[in-house]
Amino acid sequence: MSKCLICKELVVAHFGWTEFLGLGKVKLICAECEAKFEKIVGARCNGCGRECPDSVCPDCKRWENTEYKGVLKYNRSIFHYNSFMKEVLALYKFRGDAVLANIFKDELKKIYSAHFQNLLVVPIPLSEKRLYERGFNQSLLLAQQLDVEIVEGLAKHETGKQSKKGRSDRMAGENHFYVAQPDVIRDKNIVLLDDIYTTGTTSRMAAIRLKDAGAKEISSLTLVRS
Known part of the structure; x- marks a missing residue:
């Protein structure tokens, strides 16, 4: 046992x-x-993938009235951010229990196969300081569960912790992402991979940098939708 x-x-x-x-x-x-663990089931928003009776949720409608209109094709997530998932992500991200990425392998492969096959997988990066503090990039470890080619095409300047910011601060914040491998991502259809979708700011800020560098369609896959 x-x-x-x-x-x-x-x-x-x-x-x-x-x-x-x-x-x-x-x-x-x-x-x-x-x-x-509580899976997302039933009707979903066509944009962010949250459980929603309407085809487009209020959050996604708000994004369509900003400079980020159309930059993200859609997001799909596997689990709700319930209290148990919150505890597990804290163990994984903030207490260094990196092996927990392995428990999500099967579910990540299923959702990737259903929505993102043949797309270039780009994990959301950490800044150098955050990577040093944490010891690993949680999004990269999740991406590795897919057993497909991964390109670390993005990098990130230092910024404050997103988990400490409210919705309005996240959406109004400066874009700290930059493209690290423009030749690799140019003319590619890409799926960004991250641990959690909260407001959608992270995915859209990353996506707009990739678009500006010549990428085609950008989608995102996240383990959790809060």
Whole structure:
């Protein structure tokens, strides 16, 4: 038996012929923890992918009245930002538990296959200071779960922590992204990969830099939609 990567309790696994023949997958988290993740289901906004009865949510309508109109084709996310996911992301991002990226591999592959095949995968970068503090880029580790080619085509100047900013501050903030590999992203259709979509500011600021450098369509894939 193995221990759950989240709660550290023993993982009780079903043992059948698949497991006996060595073909089964190792369970990384227990059933109790797995059940606490809340997937996004049902009708979604065509833009940001949040659960929404309308085809376009109020947030996306507001974006269409800004300079970022049309810069992001759409976003798709897997999970809601419930209290359990908030705790897991805190363990992952702020307490250095990088191995937690592995528990999302199957779901990331499913959503990538459904919406983003044959697109160039570009993870949202951290500034050099933030990368040094954290020790890893959480978006890059999530992107690596897809087992496809990844291009770190963007870089980022130092800025304050987005998690500490309110909605209006995020949307009005300076764009700190810049294109690090313009020759690689030019004329490409790209999917940005990040851990969480909150206001959509991060994805759009990154997308507009890529567009200005010659990229074609830009979409985004995030683990969580808050």
